[in-house]
Amino acid sequence: MQQTILAILGIFCVFAVAQQIHCTSPVRYVVSEFKANWFRASEYCFYRGMQLAIVKTPEEHRQMVEVSKDSHAFSNDSFIAWFGGNDLAEEGIFIWHATGERVRYANWRPGQPDNYGGDEDCMALMNIPASGWQWHANDGPCQNAHYFICQNINDPFRRGVTTF
Ligand SMILES: [Ca+2]
Ligand SMILES: [Ca+2]
Structure with missing residues (x-):
């Protein structure tokens, strides 16, 4: 009986440690080729x-910028890359597509998002110093082709562990 309890306890602890490692794993960003x-x-x-x-x-924004600067997609003149939010479902309400959570922080350039031309719904990271873009977020036309930034999946919403 005692051995059974110890065995169950052991399994639980291994599980807990694994979860802890998973929970605290850093966000890792990768720029597309x-x-x-x-x-x-x-x-x-x-x-x-x-x-x-x-x-x-x-x-996390700083980390994304650092990875972008180190990527082959980087140039001093112009860097544009998609990342994970859009306001396609409801204009002006940006949502992280992978989790359904509302975007509560973004390094928008002042005046953005502006839905320019009524056709800007997807979030991009932009650095075009000559035009005043300095690693800001912008809403841009979703159909445009840009490099893009993926990240490892470590969000609790995707592990079925929610806090509500
Ligand atoms: Ca929009
Ligand atoms: Ca815009």
């Missing part, structure tokens, strides 16, 4: 076992 529209970009991230990047904090 090719350009695609926002939808294909999202599909490709899933296909590779990842998701189009979610950026919830200034620190």
